[in-house]
Amino acid sequence: xxxxxxxxxxxxxxxxxxxxxxxxxxxxxxxxxxxxxxxxxxxxxxxxxxxxxxxxxxxxxxxxxxxxxxxxxxxxxxxxxxxxxxxxxxxxxxxxxxxxxxxxxxxxxxxxxxxxxxxx
Ligand SMILES: [Zn+2]
Numbered sequence: 001x002x003x004x005x006x007x008x009x010x011x012x013x014x015x016x017x018x019x020x021x022x023x024x025x026x027x028x029x030x031x032x033x034x035x036x037x038x039x040x041x042x043x044x045x046x047x048x049x050x051x052x053x054x055x056x057x058x059x060x061x062x063x064x065x066x067x068x069x070x071x072x073x074x075x076x077x078x079x080x081x082x083x084x085x086x087x088x089x090x091x092x093x094x095x096x097x098x099x100x101x102x103x104x105x106x107x108x109x110x111x112x113x114x115x116x117x118x119x120x
Contacts, residue, residue, distance in 0.1 A: 004030050007079050014078065017064030025058055025075045043093040046083055050090075051076035 004026035008019035011026070032044035045053065054076040061069045080087050 002082060007082060010082060011075055011078060015064065015070050015074070016066045016068055021062060021064045022075055025054055025062070025072065026079055028054060028057065029076065029079045042083060043096075046080045047088050047090045047093060051080060051087065 004023060005019065007026040007029075008022040011017070011022035012019055029045050029050065030041070032041040035041060035044065044050070051073050055072045058072045060072060062072050062075060063069050077087060
């Protein structure tokens with residue numbers, strides 16, 4: 001798996017600037033390795049919604065050390081493409097999740113809520 005630093009080197013080859021311009025974004029994408037240390041960590045942020053979340057967190061653009069301004073999404077798209085070869089949607093990841101019984105349990109909560117009246 002590519003390290004965030006190596007993704008940052010790739011970013012500088014595409015857009016200039018320094019690795020420090022890109023490193024926080026690439027680290028954010030791969031921070032999910034804290035949760036699970038194999039490639040499945042990518043399900044958390046390596047998809048179209050994750051790229052837009054990066055834009056929310058880091059702003060719409062990145063100003064490089066060179067003064068050039070580029071869209072943050074370009075960096076996210078680069079990261080995900082380098083890791084997966086394409087940009088999946090979150091729905092693509094969900095298709096790979098095997099449903100388990102505990103994932104769909106809501107009956108207990110619904111029963112508890114039905115005991116409360118609106119005036120309480
Ligand atoms: Zn990654």
